[in-house]
Amino acid sequence: MADFVDRRYAAVRSLAAESLITAEQPVVGIIDTEAVETQIEALSWAFSSIPDTIHLVACKAVTLVPLLRFLADRGMGVEVASPGEFAMAEAAGFPPERIVLDSPAKTVPEIRHCLTVGAAVNIDSYQELARIEELRAEIDTRSVIGVRVNPVVGSGSIGEMSTATTTTKFGIPLIDEESRQALVDTIVARPWITQLHVHSGSQGVGLDLAAEGISRIVSLAESVTEGAGFQQITRIDIGGGLSVNFGSDEITPTFHTYAEVLERAVPELFSGRYTVLTEFGRSLLAKAGSIATRIEYTKNVGQRAFAIGHAGAQTATRTVFMPQAWPLRVSAFHADGTPSRNPNRIQDLAGPCCFSGDMIGREFVIPGLDPGDIALIHDTGAYYFSTPFAYNALPRIPVYAYTSDGSTAKFTCIRRQQTVAELLAEAGEDVRL
Numbered sequence: 001m002a003d004f005v006d007r008r009y010a011a012v013r014s015l016a017a018e019s020l021i022t023a024e025q026p027v028v029g030i031i032d033t034e035a036v037e038t039q040i041e042a043l044s045w046a047f048s049s050i051p052d053t054i055h056l057v058a059c060k061a062v063t064l065v066p067l068l069r070f071l072a073d074r075g076m077g078v079e080v081a082s083p084g085e086f087a088m089a090e091a092a093g094f095p096p097e098r099i100v101l102d103s104p105a106k107t108v109p110e111i112r113h114c115l116t117v118g119a120a121v122n123i124d125s126y127q128e129l130a131r132i133e134e135l136r137a138e139i140d141t142r143s144v145i146g147v148r149v150n151p152v153v154g155s156g157s158i159g160e161m162s163t164a165t166t167t168t169k170f171g172i173p174l175i176d177e178e179s180r181q182a183l184v185d186t187i188v189a190r191p192w193i194t195q196l197h198v199h200s201g202s203q204g205v206g207l208d209l210a211a212e213g214i215s216r217i218v219s220l221a222e223s224v225t226e227g228a229g230f231q232q233i234t235r236i237d238i239g240g241g242l243s244v245n246f247g248s249d250e251i252t253p254t255f256h257t258y259a260e261v262l263e264r265a266v267p268e269l270f271s272g273r274y275t276v277l278t279e280f281g282r283s284l285l286a287k288a289g290s291i292a293t294r295i296e297y298t299k300n301v302g303q304r305a306f307a308i309g310h311a312g313a314q315t316a317t318r319t320v321f322m323p324q325a326w327p328l329r330v331s332a333f334h335a336d337g338t339p340s341r342n343p344n345r346i347q348d349l350a351g352p353c354c355f356s357g358d359m360i361g362r363e364f365v366i367p368g369l370d371p372g373d374i375a376l377i378h379d380t381g382a383y384y385f386s387t388p389f390a391y392n393a394l395p396r397i398p399v400y401a402y403t404s405d406g407s408t409a410k411f412t413c414i415r416r417q418q419t420v421a422e423l424l425a426e427a428g429e430d431v432r433l
């Protein structure tokens, strides 16, 4: 079996050979399905000592139905956070019992649909709890009802990605003993609440901090057991949030390392008393994906060398707006998709958008990029294809899934490039004022 890096080299060669990266389609996302499969296996193996698990993928990381279907077919569930994501989950064929709805702003129609089809839901606030209580009286539902708890363990290294602080909008917070007891009493009074959920944040949340958050909700579950006189909470949803190493091809930390940390910090999770749900996104998918962009021009500005390509804020939105938090690696290829043999140069890689900050990164030390060359931006399989930014009316980039024997790659288009006609229609072409 060809290794991951060989498959990626083969994919760039085949992109060029099959004219999938051209002047008309100068930026392309690619995703290695074998790498995704390897991560699914790593995830289920890491948690295999827990008798009952449901591994969900966070839909927001991958809003592409063919890929979601690929995950559904391999036994995964899905965590969704909007009506659009819910519809994608259903279109991809996830059975309702493997769908979990999380969102801080669920509308009545959204909750009604969730309860009607029997997907699980994590309540995010006391007001939502009251809404669900009313709707349950009306709908005969099979849905598992959970509560998202903010364990208030503090922030990881990216404040905007941290959700277990005193300043986050997510979940019902355990601010002090009083708020904790109020939540226990609320749950005990409603035996239909059987699941607790925590997600302390994404990228930048350390393993120990995440484990501490999970430990606090497991202890909350045990307080509910004491209050109820029986084990009311039977499912613990530990969220996602395992960080990705964007600095090299190494997968670190691994799911296995995370599971080991959890087993030490929260042994009850592994006791068999709970069904354990996970909701990983980035750690499942990031390393499987890359963005290939043609270099259109190069120029020097004083001492600074720029290569200007077609991947910018429209697809690498977080990297462009928060470069320190989301740095990406880049490799250089000739136009025929072979690794560049040019001498190394220090250069900045810019995107196509009309604002100065539209940079993939600065001062890359890579083989000098020339017009027509291909720059490959690594580790973009999660969030980069699902989070387009519609600036400058740039089209959503096309995405191809690939398999490879290490010498060539076979592509399946899973999202074509948005057409100019579609852009015009979205822009209200038909409307006259």
Ligand SMILES: Cc1ncc(COP(=O)(O)O)c(C=O)c1O
Binding pocket: 058, 060, 061, 079, 102, 199, 201, 202, 203, 239, 240, 241, 242, 279, 280, 281, 282, 283, 382
């Ligand atoms: C509730 C919830 N679960 C899971 C995830 C997935 O996180 P990650 O992609 O870091 O694994 C997120 C991400 O925002 C989330 O909000």
